[in-house]
Amino acid sequence: xxxxxxxxxxxxxxxxxxxxxxxxxxxxxxxxxxxxxxxxxxxxxxxxxxxxxxxxxxxxxxxxxxxxxxxxxxxxxxxxxxxxxxxxxxxxxxxxxxxxxxxxxxxxxxxxxxxx
Amino acid sequence: xxxxxxxxxxxxxxxxxxxxxxxxxxxxxxxxxxxxxxxxxxxxxxxxxxxxxxxxxxxxxxxxxxxxxxxxxxxxxxxxxxxxxxxxxxxxxxxxxxxxxxxxxxxxxxxxx
Numbered sequence: 463x464x465x466x467x468x469x470x471x472x473x474x475x476x477x478x479x480x481x482x483x484x485x486x487x488x489x490x491x492x493x494x495x496x497x498x499x500x501x502x503x504x505x506x507x508x509x510x511x512x513x514x515x516x517x518x519x520x521x522x523x524x525x526x527x528x529x530x531x532x533x534x535x536x537x538x539x540x541x542x543x544x545x546x547x548x549x550x551x552x553x554x555x556x557x558x559x560x561x562x563x564x565x566x567x568x569x570x571x572x573x574x575x576x577x578x
Numbered sequence: 579x580x581x582x583x584x585x586x587x588x589x590x591x592x593x594x595x596x597x598x599x600x601x602x603x604x605x606x607x608x609x610x611x612x613x614x615x616x617x618x619x620x621x622x623x624x625x626x627x628x629x630x631x632x633x634x635x636x637x638x639x640x641x642x643x644x645x646x647x648x649x650x651x652x653x654x655x656x657x658x659x660x661x662x663x664x665x666x667x668x669x670x671x672x673x674x675x676x677x678x679x680x681x682x683x684x685x686x687x688x689x690x691x
Binding site: 466495497503504505507510518553555560561562564565566567568569570571572 | 609610612614619620621622623624627667669671677678679680681682683684
């Protein structure tokens with residue numbers, strides 16, 4: 463298995479532009495998570511899905527952020543419009559259960575977003 | 579709400595020594611606690627899980643302890659090597675045995691040759 467695949471690896475965009483981050487989870491994993499990591503705040507959960515259904519989106523900062531999971535093998539995180547304070551590394555992770563169980567979460571390599 | 583604290587932002591040790599990292603949580607005891615390793619430019623990688631009824635868990639040179647009275651987990655790397663240099667994160671379920679994982683900010687370990 464290729465693991466969790468995220469694209470793009472790096473994204474530089476201008477303030478006000480729309481940004482779309484993509485994630486392909488591990489086949490057979492039922493839960494998918496979007497985290498954001500910054501030096502100040504560490505890893506913060508934005509939203510997670512169980513069986514393609516959003517369960518908890520309380521971490522989504524504002525209405526500018528939205529996430530979808532149209533099927534078990536694909537998810538997107540969209541920021542529209544983007545702002546400089548959105549600059550961070552965004553990770554997607556998947557697992558067999560929402561708590562990770564005995565094997566934990568499998569993370570992708572992340573998307574480093576820079577909004578100028 | 580549950581909070582996790584990893585006491586040291588950074589830990590520097592000499593090769594061959596034992597590294598000990600601390601993770602404290604503030605509220606209810608989780609059903610289990612997990613440890614991850616993160617290298618620069620990469621996502622965290624799962625290392626170990628320890629359950630609330632387990633005092634200690636070992637995997638090769640790694641050892642994790644879990645003290646629900648102290649609300650603390652210790653992560654040890656014995657005979658440390660420069661290749662062990664990374665950031666180590668602890669994580670636990672936000673709702674005890676349910677809900678997503680919440681993560682500590684991590685401890686950056688540097689092992690000097």
